[in-house]
Amino acid sequence: MCDTNARRVLTFPAIRPCESVSPATLLSSLITLAKNICSYKSRHIFTNASNAKHSFRLVGNILVFLEDIRQYETSLSYEMVLSLSELHFVFQKLRFLLEDCTRSDARVWMLTRSEKVSYQFRAIFRSVSVALDVLPLDSLNISYELKELMGFIKQQALNSKLGFRPEDERVLELLRSVLDQLEQQMNPNLKRVLEYLGIRSWTQCNNEIKFLDSEIGLERSTPKKSDLGILSSLMGLMTYSRCRVFTVINDEENPASSDGFRRSNHLISSMNVDDFRCPISLEIMSDPVTLTTGHTYDRASIEKWFKSGNLTCPKTGEKVNSGSLVSNLCIRSIIKQYCVEKGILLGESVGGNRSREIAHANTGGSVAAEAAIKMAVDFLVDRLVFGTTDAKHKATYEIRLLSKTSIFNRACLVEAGVIPCLLDLICVKNPKIQENAIAALLNLSKYPKSKKVLVENGGLELILEVAQNGMKMEARQHAAGTLFYLASVDEYRDIIGKIPRSIPVLMELVLEGTNRCKKNALVAILGLLMYPENHWKALAAGVVPLLVDLLRSSSQCEDLLVDSLAILATLAEKPDGTMSILSCGALHVILDVVGSTTSKASKEYCVALLLAMCTNGGADVVRVLVSNPSLMGPLYSLLAEGGSRASKKASSLIRIIHEFNEKHASSTTRRPVDHFQEQFVNVW
Known part of the structure; x- marks a missing residue:
């Protein structure tokens, strides 16, 4: 399920066999490991192929010996077991190295590391020679021919002509020349490098980019970051190649739903x-x-x-x-x-x-990477304006991917004038182009400078149109997400709120959309509520009954409940919001949620909501809480384990309940809850 390996490339976390392992188990495991290594012969090796082939011959010959001595596994000497244990340890490293050499998504990176890889092969061969040198063959009753074979294998391991393959060296020099051309903002000739590595399709190129991106993330978490520059340069090069060289996306899919x-x-x-x-x-x-x-x-x-x-x-x-x-x-x-x-x-x-x-907002990681991205962006913007329908489709998809990756990419796209072009394309009657264009705008809306460009180019009405009438639900979902990011600016919350259909459109998405679409719409509504004038507009649109219905639905995922509670808690901060919530009969629904949810966030919002309702709803609300003793468990749990704000709210609610109990301890009569609910219905 994971999109990254559990081991970084060119790391070898080999583990020595336990000293107490039985000879039979050790030998069986070693044979299995040797066969696994030999199975890599069927895979394509893009660099260090000759060194890998030497290792296959070496391990294959050793495998003959291992299978022959199986008949003596119960009588293997202590020295023999030590030798086989060392061989097992070395074979693990060799398997890791071959796994890296045959990775189909790390070809360009392994080319840049090819000299280091050749050193690794040499070190492994020397280690094999040492393990075989101490192998006590005389303690085994094996044929003279087999002993001769083992002597030959030992010499082969010691004297094999391993090194930096000339073909790899020539292409590596060519790759360095290509990166130099990129630094000078020259269009490089990539054909020979890509052909040598077997990168012949958009998918293969994109897989290289995904790998490099994961390596960059890991490299930035290391103290030295020594490989960050070259990784960034390669990432820029492959991104440029994907945009310019490969004209057909042969496996296009929603980047978020593979x-x-x-x-x-x-x-x-x-x-x-x-x-x-x-x-x-x-x-x-x-x-x-x-x-x-x-x-x-x-x-x-x-x-x-x-x-x-x-x-x-x-x-x-x-x-x-x-x-x-x-x-x-x-x-x-x-x-x-x-x-x-x-x-x-x-x-x-x-x-x-x-x-x-x-940390890297104003840089692409290297000079070559920055130049590559800028050149790719200029090419894509040209395709948006002058390209055919197919060219525009690919360009919007590439921009969608680029805008998702980094702030630097977003800055380049905005400076190149991509936003007005995308706004034009979200209106076209092509579902793929529309979806890719609005998804790209969603990604760009996370970049502060893009928000002003979006609004000044009439983007709000266009985005709302997609949210309401988009050709695919995914496009409507992305439009809602874009509105959320635009609503992070106070001025734009006001502008969006003044558009009459904005809140009703988002509510419609909560009713009709997928869970992710509902999520985007809910957080967009929550963002709009940060502007006080939108408070009454949301109430007038009927947000509260919609959210209460969501809370009642046991089929809704926990995240949607959290967002619904967050909105209700915000609305309940004002008396009219509290009255609207109570009039929908939501109090018992909220009490049910706080007693059944396993989410700490849900409990915290429930407590904030109940506290606001007590403050604005008065004693009648508190009376209902007092009649629900099961509420005290979650409250004390938050008091002990919640954050500082949640603990304070839980403490305040507990104090209100205790004070009410003390004040009415002598009272023997209480108004029925049904009458309490009715009075709010009558008010509205």
Whole structure:
């Protein structure tokens, strides 16, 4: 399910066999490992092919010996077991190296590392020779021919002519020349490099970009960042190649709904956002790392914990080495998928993307990368204006991908004048072009300078039109997300709110859309409510009954409940909002939610909502709360485990309930709850 490997390329986390392992188990495992190595012969090796072929011959010959001595596995000497253990350790490293050499998505990176890889092959061959040199063959009753074979293998391992392949060296020099041309903003000739690496399609090129992007993310989390420049240059080169060289997108799909995401849909849907929060900061982890205790924290939080003088695991209290932080790539990938699947627009920090973007907001990572992106953007804008329908379709898709990647890319696109072109294209009667164009505008709306350009070019009405009448639900979903980001500016909240159909259109998406579409619409409504004048407009449009119905629906995902509660809590801060909520009979619904939800965020919003309703609704609201003793459990739980604001609100609500009980302790009569609900209905 993960979109990144659990091991970085050219790292070799081999583990020596346990000293207590039985000879039979060790030998069986070693034979399996050798066969696995030989199976790589059927894969295409793009660089260091001759070195890999030498390793296949070497391991294949050793495999003959291993299978022959199986008959003696119960009587293997201690020295023999030590030798086989060392061989097992070395074979693990060789398998990792071959796995990297045959990766179909790391071809250009492995080319740049080809000299280092040749050194690795030599080191592994020397280690094999050492392991065989101490092999006590005389202790085995094997044929003279087999002993001769092992002697030959040992010499082969020691004297094999391994080195930097001349063909690899020539193409590597050509690649360096191409990067130099990019730095000078010259259109490079990429054909020979791409052909040598077998990169012949848009998909293969895009896979290289995905790999390089993941490596850049990992490299930025390391202290030295020694490879960051070359990784960025290669990323720019492959992005330029994808835009310019490959004219056909042979596997276009929604970047946020690939097969991997669809396959994991059930698992992702069963997860809770609280599962991804750092135990220290309680925020969604952007760079999860795991300690030797097995517990996972956000890197920034645990490093701050260590710097404050704590050398223990915060959860277990066990002493740990502060330098033993291991990036948890699987958790990081799952968090990224979760945010995409749930439509969490504020989750840019997930996967480290946001922190990386902030740190490198004004740079592409290298001179070559910056030039490559600028040249690619100029090419794409030209296609938007003068291209055929097919060319515009590809250009909008490429811009969609580029605008998703980094702040630098967004800045280049905005400066090149892409926004007016995209606004024109969201009106065309082509569902793919419309979807890609509005998705690109969504990504660009995250960049501060783009918001003004969007609004000044009449973008609000056009985006609302797509939100209401988009040809695909995905386009409507992206339009709602774009409105959310535009509503982050106070001035634009006012402008959007003054458009009569804005809130009704978002409400329509909450009713009709997919979960991600509903999510985008809800957070957009919440953003508009940050402007006071939009408060009564939302009430007049009927937002409250819509949200209460969402709360009543047990089939809704937890995230939608959280967003609904957040909006209701905001509305309840004013008396008219409280009255509207109470008139819908929402009080008991909220009490049911606070008693049944497992989400800390839902509980916190419920408590904020109940506190506001007590403040604005008076004693009748408190009376209903007092009649629900099950409420006290969640309140005390938040008091102990919630954030500072949630704890204060829980404490205030507990105090109100206690004061009410004390004041009315002698009272033996209470008004019926049904009468209480009726009075609010009559008011409205």
